[in-house]
Amino acid sequence: MRRGNGVTVWSQIAAQLRIEIDSGRTPPGTKLPPEADLAQHFGVNRHTVRRALEELARNRLIRIEHGRGSFVAEPVLDYQINRRPRFSEWVRRHNREPLGEVLSLREIDLAELAEADIIADALSLPSGEAVIELERLGKADDRPIALSRHIFPARRHPGLLKALAAHKTITAALYSIGITDYVRLRSRISARMPTPREAGLLALEAGAPVLQSENLNITEAEIPLELCFVIYPATRVALIVEPSGSSDLDSDHRMVG
Amino acid sequence: MRRGNGVTVWSQIAAQLRIEIDSGRTPPGTKLPPEADLAQHFGVNRHTVRRALEELARNRLIRIEHGRGSFVAEPVLDYQINRRPRFSEWVRRHNREPLGEVLSLREIDLAELAEADIIADALSLPSGEAVIELERLGKADDRPIALSRHIFPARRHPGLLKALAAHKTITAALYSIGITDYVRLRSRISARMPTPREAGLLALEAGAPVLQSENLNITEAEIPLELCFVIYPATRVALIVEPSGSSDLDSDHRMVG
DNA sequence: CAAAATTTGTGCGTATGTATG
DNA sequence: ACATACATACGCACAAATTTT
Numbered sequence: 001m002r003r004g005n006g007v008t009v010w011s012q013i014a015a016q017l018r019i020e021i022d023s024g025r026t027p028p029g030t031k032l033p034p035e036a037d038l039a040q041h042f043g044v045n046r047h048t049v050r051r052a053l054e055e056l057a058r059n060r061l062i063r064i065e066h067g068r069g070s071f072v073a074e075p076v077l078d079y080q081i082n083r084r085p086r087f088s089e090w091v092r093r094h095n096r097e098p099l100g101e102v103l104s105l106r107e108i109d110l111a112e113l114a115e116a117d118i119i120a121d122a123l124s125l126p127s128g129e130a131v132i133e134l135e136r137l138g139k140a141d142d143r144p145i146a147l148s149r150h151i152f153p154a155r156r157h158p159g160l161l162k163a164l165a166a167h168k169t170i171t172a173a174l175y176s177i178g179i180t181d182y183v184r185l186r187s188r189i190s191a192r193m194p195t196p197r198e199a200g201l202l203a204l205e206a207g208a209p210v211l212q213s214e215n216l217n218i219t220e221a222e223i224p225l226e227l228c229f230v231i232y233p234a235t236r237v238a239l240i241v242e243p244s245g246s247s248d249l250d251s252d253h254r255m256v257g
Numbered sequence: 258m259r260r261g262n263g264v265t266v267w268s269q270i271a272a273q274l275r276i277e278i279d280s281g282r283t284p285p286g287t288k289l290p291p292e293a294d295l296a297q298h299f300g301v302n303r304h305t306v307r308r309a310l311e312e313l314a315r316n317r318l319i320r321i322e323h324g325r326g327s328f329v330a331e332p333v334l335d336y337q338i339n340r341r342p343r344f345s346e347w348v349r350r351h352n353r354e355p356l357g358e359v360l361s362l363r364e365i366d367l368a369e370l371a372e373a374d375i376i377a378d379a380l381s382l383p384s385g386e387a388v389i390e391l392e393r394l395g396k397a398d399d400r401p402i403a404l405s406r407h408i409f410p411a412r413r414h415p416g417l418l419k420a421l422a423a424h425k426t427i428t429a430a431l432y433s434i435g436i437t438d439y440v441r442l443r444s445r446i447s448a449r450m451p452t453p454r455e456a457g458l459l460a461l462e463a464g465a466p467v468l469q470s471e472n473l474n475i476t477e478a479e480i481p482l483e484l485c486f487v488i489y490p491a492t493r494v495a496l497i498v499e500p501s502g503s504s505d506l507d508s509d510h511r512m513v514g
Numbered sequence: 515c516a517a518a519a520t521t522t523g524t525g526c527g528t529a530t531g532t533a534t535g
Numbered sequence: 536a537c538a539t540a541c542a543t544a545c546g547c548a549c550a551a552a553t554t555t556t
């Protein structure tokens with residue numbers, strides 16, 4: 001621990017513990033040494049260690065339990081919902097290695113899908129249309145964190161099926177057929193219990209729910225491009241929203257009594 | 258059914274069925290009559306009825322199941338997350354009657370709460386501070402739809418405890434002590450299984466998960482005002498997000514292969 | 515079941531370095 | 536140069552929660 005160089009001792013300790021936890025050498029659930037031991041190990045007062053642990057708890061890296069000890073927490077990937085969501089960018093920001101795995105890719109008649117009405121509405125398609133369905137499992141450091149189904153209008157984008165099969169990323173495939181940019185228009189977030197298949201793919205513990213997000217992406221020209229159903233393991237992912245449009249101009253009062 | 262007056266017949270039928278469902282006379286799970294019967298009843302062709310049912314399915318009022326029939330869906334309240342969230346406004350927009358019920362209101366030392374670190378961080382409070390905790394159950398037409406815990410810094414707003422006890426709405430209480438406006442800075446959305454107490458209060462079916470939202474509200478002067486933990490029954494509420502900030506300037510590619 | 519040991523939580527006093535006026 | 540205020544870090548003591556004996 002270097003002192004008097006402008007960086008506080010407690011933040012140096014916090015940083016060191018963070019590296020230890022992030023590296024994976026101390027897996028989730030591990031009990032940290034008692035504060036007294038840590039203090040001795042780092043050659044500082046227990047208060048100083050406590051300040052470091054407090055910091056880690058604020059960032060949800062550990063859980064401090066009175067009388068029991070401090071424990072390494074299950075890492076949660078905070079996913080900030082913005083207009084240009086990119087899977088691997090998000091994962092890398094958390095210092096994890098992204099990996100996408102294609103489970104299936106096919107062209108199919110819209111009417112054969114269970115959510116036909118919702119898809120037709122969102123993508124402004126007649127009900128008898130052909131769509132491209134891509135199913136994908138997203139991982140971070142080999143831990144599954146997202147199971148997604150992407151639905152594209154097939155006739156509106158000839159050659160997209162081949163492009164998706166040929167390119168490693170959706171963005172690249174779209175680019176190759178002339179769609180250089182697209183943004184997220186809206187997300188609908190819910191939660192439910194997973195099906196057995198989903199639980200298996202996402203390696204979920206029994207009784208663990210999933211976050212479900214239904215996203216509509218549009219092109220630069222504001223034409224509906226893709227409807228995307230994603231589920232996340234709720235214990236490993238949280239969604240962050242930073243509202244910006246006010247939209248509620250008329251005033252109302254929250255009920256209390 | 259009036260024809261030739263500019264309003265399509267199918268939308269008249271859809272509107273009539275919607276009223277029937279919204280009124281509660283046909284509770285969730287009820288099987289609608291077969292399309293042929295409905296066609297005869299309304300004196301129209303089956304195609305016209307199908308068009309009406311399609312519309313209702315898009316709006317998630319019913320579920321159409323191939324070969325089985327159509328069923329009244331559990332009503333889902335879409336909650337659009339914006340900068341000025343107001344509970345009763347939201348509920349009324351869905352033509353339901355809002356009601357707020359105070360479960361508890363007290364001043365307590367921050368350190369006694371389980372989420373002390375997270376609250377201290379979000380509200381920029383030292384750990385030994387006093388906070389006001391308000392717990393509230395929100396209902397729509399007597400169906401519980403939200404269980405919230407509001408945490409305010411007590412010292413920063415003297416008189417707030419009394420104000421909250423005296424006024425019927427949080428907004429009114431805040432107004433009375435000089436806080437005329439506040440907005441939502443960020444929400445953190447997750448999902449989990451409810452505790453037995455939560456399941457009881459929200460009248461949840463066994464095994465049903467809840468959506469959890471942790472919200473930070475700030476004053477006009479951008480001072481942290483309130484941290485608010487809300488849980489929603491996932492079967493009855495969905496959150497809608499319309500992203501606006503791009504924030505992702507560097508380009509990345511979504512993984513596919 | 516009770517006592518002891520372990521571990522985190524809190525309070526107070528002191529010393530030191532740093533920014534402010 | 537000096538006084539003041541503030542944050543950091545240390546030392547010690549005891550309280551509270553939990554586990555072990």
